[in-house]
Amino acid sequence: MDGFSGLLHGFGVALTWYHVMLMVIGVLLGILVGVLPGLGAPNGVSLLLPLTFTMDPVSAIILLTSMYWGALFGGSTTSILFNIPGEPSSVATTFDGYPMAQNGRATEALSFAFLSAGFGAIVGVLLITALSGWVTQFALKFSSPEFFGVYFLAFASFVGLSGAPPLKAAVSIALGFSLAAVGMDSVSGSLRLTFGYDVLLAGISFLVAVIGLFGIGELILTIEDGLKLDGIRAKITPRDVLRTAAQMPKHWATLLRSSIVGCWMGITPGGPTAASFMSYGLAKRFSAYRANFGKGEPDGVIAPETADHSAGTSAMLPMMALGLPGSATAAVMLGGLMIWGLNPGPMLFVERPDFVWGLIASMYLGNVVAVVLVLATVPLFASILRIPFAIIGPLIVVVCFIGAYTIAGRPFDLWLALAFGILGYVFKKLDYPIAPLILAMVIGDKAEDAFRQSMIMSKGSLSIFWSNPLVTSLMLLGLVLLFWPLLGALRQRLRAARS
């Protein structure tokens, strides 16, 4: 079945009252888990998964993916209004979204976020529709060296962007790497950094870290600032949305670049988090208003949001075609696919076109539903601010701890979340960047596995990272990004010397 007729068939499957209802429920649940710090999309989806076992696979995946879109939108809402990213992938949105909100441009920031997210998502789905045949071939070219190349690229682009002093960023990354190394090492099959404590056997979940660093750390800071929640009030009127929408075309370059970054990171398993950071870094580098970044620049909201959503949507393709999840949430859904009795792989497109195209069509519809719903419900979520902090603060603590507990049902994680909360507070006080730590925790051990697998394959020769055009270009691009600040400094010095 080719793309277009497949898609029409898919709309036939997805456009039933039952499925549209599932989308609405999914999106609303998603916004809820996205808004609650620490209860992110991977968690929400895994909590909902058992309910889908008795459902038809098409309905089940529509419910779960809609929840994912909702969570992505919800995550950006709290990033902008509360400076608390509901999702790790919306961390980058706080950099400019929150300052915009502080400057009284909350509505604008939210509208920009939602509209560019919607744009990114549609680009992601269009890409899936167009490329489903071709990408299955391309993605098969990825082996351990290429995976390492992708992760290296993510780290390198991150180091280039980090406005923090390089040494502080390096400390943060190193800490993230060591936290990611705790537990069973899959390459050697032995335990590392557990110090004989059985609770550390399963490693430290980055979700617990995120809950602690952002949720609780933020609360400690707020308490210090005088017991008021620094949230910003937002009311979204259709007129504001239209006015913002009219401005969107002006940002076409950022939208386009971020969509490309997002799709690339979604199809190669870099994931939405890495994509949003990378896209933010690139937007900053290419922007004419570079100095405004971090102070409330619309491009600083548009870039991570577009990339986040295009990565989130396009990650569905390698998940279905290869069983390769491009994001943590896709990994959970992959588990669902197998429980529903479907075998992910290229043959899924041939054997279950109703499932594949039903999902793709539902992604178009689901994202439209999500944009509409999120625009309609944001005032509701923002009204949380009218509640005094003395009530909402403890509630957030409770939600954070429930979130930390539901990840694995381990009481130990509660202590970990608290420890991370204190760490987050210390980091902020001493002006250490938190984001590099999270990035290293999320993809640190994968990068390490990929590196060591490559070393086993090449019997210890580093030349494997220059062994084919694909991995060579990935590594070169990474090196260029890594040394970009140095190159910039060098160029300036040359210019100064010349004049």
Next chain:
Amino acid sequence: MARKFGMALGFLAAGMAGAAAQGWQPTKPIEFVVTSSPGGGTDNFTRMIQSIILKYKLIDQPIVVSNKGGGSGAEGYLVSKTSAGDPYKVIFGTNNAYLLPYVAKLGYKFSDLTPVAALALDEFLLWVKADAPYKTAKDYVEAVKAKPETYKMGGSQSKDTDQTLTSILSTATGAKFIYVPFQGGGAVGTQLAGGHINSHTNNPNESIGQWKAGQVRPLCVFSPTRLPAGPKVTETQGWADIPTCKESGIPVERFQMPRTVWLPAGTPAGAVQFYEGILKKVSETPEWQEYITRTVQTGQFLSGDSLKAFVANDDKLSREVFEREGWIVK
């Protein structure tokens, strides 16, 4: 007569109920501990059993399934130690229950577990890329022998079943591979389809999709007999058309992974019998047969002495490999 017969039946039923009532019965919710993450083979195994128990109402109490897959499953087996003697924690796993403590220093010992039953044996096959020149397993092994330590054998995890089998294969034939560990069977399959490794030993269920798609092809199965005939997987071949490794001239007769159920040590014998009975009933349902056929495993119910004998044998075989490879931690 008919009435008498009915009465006899009634008595019999009452008698059976009486006998059951004398034995151990659960009086509060039961936790099924899965020693893998959601979506893994052990997870599917557990949830299948849970859904059959629910469907036939074999247990009156609610069942909660929890995934504790950290540390290759050690997190789940640890429950046996932290909940010693608790008959409400049923642990589902594979042979790593007794093999893990050899290769990593963990918080539990095999003696912390009480064996309940094994319900299935998962098979291992030798797979190569579809367009590889080797017609038989023998051809492939000869090619590997000609160029030692250049052919890459992929597998999931380290010092686990795949690497153990690779070691057994090497010792039996003299073919030396480079073993590359990946995160799971799915990733290993994709690596072979992409031609980044030369072979792997995935379970049938892990590679059926790629075999159908004509990306990979099985050379032989590490089982004493051929797999049961079923519907054809590709245009021309089904599972029963794959020769056993022994027929193909590879002196490895059998390598199978049992799917096992455990209780913490110190649980009352009545509880062990109770779960044994339930699982026996599960293994006799058509749903269970359908699961076994769909995932191409070998259905075999082991409990009591037969299970002990199987475990002792499997343990001995694997320990020899671990000792030879120097994997055992002191």
